[in-house]
Structure formats: structure tokens, C-alpha cells
Amino acid sequence: MKAKAIQLLNYSGFSWAVPIVKLASGEDIKQQFTILWKRIGMPFCAIVLFLFLWSVAAKNVQTSLGVLPGPVMVYHQANVLWQEHMGERTKAREFYARQDARNTAILQQNPDATIKTVSYPGKATYIDQIITSLKTVFMGFVIASLIALPIGILCGSSKNVMTALNPIIQVLKPVSPLAWLPIVTMVISAVYTTNNGWFEKSFIISALTVSLCSLWPTLLNTAMGVASVNTDYINVARVLQLSPFKKTTKVVLPATLPLIFTGLRISLGVGWMVLIAAEMLAQNPGLGKFVWDEFQNGSSDSLARIMVAVITIGLIGFMLDQLMVALQRLVSFE
């Protein structure tokens, strides 16, 4: 039971909580407290120190929107944003309830009447923006992986393909999302003309920009992994005369999986970073647009709200990274 719990924590990236489990089971109290202090106590002190320095420094910075907000103001704005979200949700619920009541009343008078259902027209809240951003980055990440994995496998399996594609890869890799965005926007606007498609146009533009910037780490890591599969494994595959398909799925890919996941992890990180920039510039919904809107808004609360966004972006990026670490641990065989 305890061993299971510890393993679970280790796999899910919560290894700092392991000493707590061990403490709870009465294992070598003194040693566990030392570990606990190192893993939780010291980071905690650092955070407190950081917040203190921030609040002191912020007081001394005057901007055109007033004094730079400190941690307390930011925390307050985070609460406000949450209240706004809950408020919108309540209004939406009431709106739908009213609409339902109206419709049932109409149907009671005349069962053949045609009724209208309208979706709630309220504005997107902060939480909605976060969800949109997550959806977009996920979509972009999936597209990037679908492109990067096959090309990476191809590059890794054949030196010639790698030599041929290498210059293109190296040149496209460092291009900034801000440079891709206009091109993607124009192309998507030209190609994706239906308005009742599955996805919003802006959603696809952001997702594709994310893909274009984030596919490279996965591609290169996959290529490197496939090219450096242990020759003994390849020899076993040759002796057994595995078909190319079987060789790829049974030997090459499993052997490369840890490296592929390292690539995917970097890609997701890059994607998240790129997404915020793309949303900001393209006025696509999401956290980036939230930041931009607040900046344009220029009210006295704006800076604090932007700082809430900064912290949210950081926390989500960290969580996505931890998720990938956990997945990577699951597939690695060493």
C-alpha cells in the first residue's frame, strides 16, 4: 500500500510528497524531516522571500496606470476574476431557465408552435479564456506531433532523407510565431471559407501557428532516437527477418519512445509559450487576448489582472510539463 502510494507519487511528479507518506507510516522520523525541509521548506522560504521583495519593489514603481500592483492586489484581482466567472455562470443558468420556462409555456398553449433556443450571449470569462487556450494548444500539439513523428522516423531511418531535409529543418526551426502568423492567417482565410465548420477560423489559425513553431523538437528528437537505436536490437530484428512495419512498431519505436517523449515535452512547452504570443497578436480568443485586452483597457485594475494572467500562464505551463514528465516515466523502460 505504502510502496504503491510512493510509486504513484514518483510517477506523477509529486516526488516531494514522498517523505510525507513515509512520515505518516512512522519511518525514520528525523531523516524524513530533513528531506521534507529540503524539498518543501526551502522552496517555501524562497517563495515567501520573493513575494516580500516583489511587494517592496512594486510600491516604488509608478506607472501611468498607478502604482505597480503587489502580491496582495494581484490576489484580490484573481478573486475578482473568479467572482466574475461565477457570476456569469449564474446568469447563464438563469438565462437558460427563463428560456426553458418560456418555451414550455408556448408549447402548452400550442403544441405545434416552433420554438427558438438561443445560447447565452454573455462575454467570455477568464476561465473560459483559459479553457480556450488549453484547447488550442492541445490541438496545435496534436497537429505538430502528427507531422513531426512520421517525418522524424523517416529522417532517422535514412541518412539520405536526413541529409536532404536537414537544411530546410534548420532554417524553419528558429522562425518566430509572429512571423508565421500573417502567413497562416492569409492561407487559412483563403482555404477555410465555410463559417459553419467544426472549428472557428481563429482557433485553427492559433493552433496551426503553435504547430509550426513546436513541431521541431519532436521531429529532431525522434530522428535522433531512431538513428541511434542500439545496433544489437537492429541485429535481432534482422536475424528474425521482421518486416519493415514490424521492425518499426515492435523494435524501433519502443526503443525510441523515451527520446520521443523528451521531444514531445519540449514541443508542448514551446507550443504553450508560442500560443500566448499568437493569441495576443491575432486577437484570437484565449489568455493572450485577455492580456492584450486588459492592456488596451488601461483601467487601474489592468496591471494586476495581467499579473494574474502571467502567474496562470506559468502555472499551466508547469503543469503541462509535469504531465509530460509523468507520461515519459510511464513509457521509459530503463
Add this chain to the structure above:
Amino acid sequence: MIATKSRSDLKQNREKNLREMEEMSLREVSLDIKNLTKIYPTPKGEYVVLEDLNLRVREGEFISIIGHSGCGKTTLLTMIAGLNEITGGQILLNEFPITGPGPDRGVIFQSPSLFPWMTALENVLLGVRQVFPGGSKKEQQDICKYYLSKVGLEDSFFKKASDLSQGMQQRVGIARAFALKPKILLLDEPFGMLDSLTRGELQDVLLDVWNREKITAVQITHDVDEAIFLADRVIMMTSGPKAQVGDILKIEFDRPRDRKQILEHVDYYKYREYLIDFLEH
């Protein structure tokens, strides 16, 4: 009681043993290596590892190859396995020339080279599926389980290969090779990475399975005792470049062999001395 041999007896046998090989009737020969030459291109020019190497191995015979490090033993074995290109000459297996790798030659590599993401059973199964594609799932699994049991792993079918010790991994390697029912077994210093205790255990396991199957076997080793214990003949390779077969020693112990009896046999030390003498000159 076998008549004991003097050292000069063994020496005189050299010509005889080499000649005998040439005179083996083709029908009893399993592996026939003719004028084999291997050249590696290197930045400093061509490096001739093997030149005009000749070797014949009887059906059901176990031979050990010894020679100095770097003389070309691995090169020879990988060419038989079809994993390394032949520069000149020919290798015939049951009268057919070898053109590439195939499961009719079971290879046991120096490192176990199991797939760590598969269980012991899956590692063996991967090959068995290739050689007996017509068999039912159950039949295929039974073959794997039979050989895994024979190497002492009846309790570890479903253990991940990465969770097994080196010695146990190499046991799976042995099971994997035998389960293919190959025409010949090729072993490249299979126990070289193991401690001496485990090595002894695995030699016993290998001999035990081999005694049942009597598959022609070519084993490379740097361990003189291992060569004597396992082989019918010990092939001594000259040092490279241009290595050839320098001498052959027949090991005339009865089979099945028992380690203790062999260690107590008078001839054992003569064989041993002879091989060490060859390696030191």
C-alpha cells in the same frame, strides 16, 4: 578409461586434425567456410582481418573458437550470421551459400540484447511467431514456455526483461535462440559479461539444453576452461591481420559431460596447457 595423452601427442595431432577437416564428407558437414576473406576499409587503407580462412563443422558438433582479442572472431561469427558482408570466399550452411541474416541461425550475442520493454515470454515469442507463423497462439506460447522452463525461468515468463538480472537475461537469450529451431547456433562470448559463478551455471544450462537438441554450435570464447568443457573441437585462430585457423584441438570427453568429472580428468590439464600455450605464442 581413455588413454592419457602427452603434450607431443597433441602437437602431432595438429596436421591430422587440419587434414581431417578437409576430408570430411560433404554429407556430414553442416557449416562449410571456404577461403573466407574479410577486408575492412579504414581511413588508413584496407585492413585484412581474415584471409583464406577454411573451417568445416560437422552436423551436431559443438565447436569453440579461441584467439587473441581483435583477431577477427566476432567478424567471422557475424559473417556466418549474415550480419556482416563477406569480402571473398564463401560460407555454406547445409550446402547453401549464406546471403543475409535469417532465423535459421540462432544468434546469442555477448550482451543479452533482449528488448527491455517486453516480458521474457514476449522476447522469445517475437522470434517464434516469425518461424512458426502457422501455429496457434497457444502452440507458439507453449514452445516459448518450454524453452524458458528448460533454462530455469519457469517462474519468470511475465517478468519484464529489464527487471531480470544479467544472468537471467542471457538465459532468455539462450531460450530465444533454441526456440527458433535453428540449423546452427552462433554464440559470441555469450557469458563474457557474467561473474564466474553465474557463468558456470549458464554453461551447465546451455549444455543441458544442447544435449537434448544437438544443434550444430559455433561458440566464441576467451575462456579456455569454457572451451574445453563445452566443445567437441577447439579452433585456435592465429592473430590478425590475415587471421586463419592455426590449430585444432579435439576434446575427447564423453557426453553428457559432468563438470566435476571433467575437472578431475587427467587430460583436462593437458588440453588446458596446450590451449594456453597456443595463446601465449
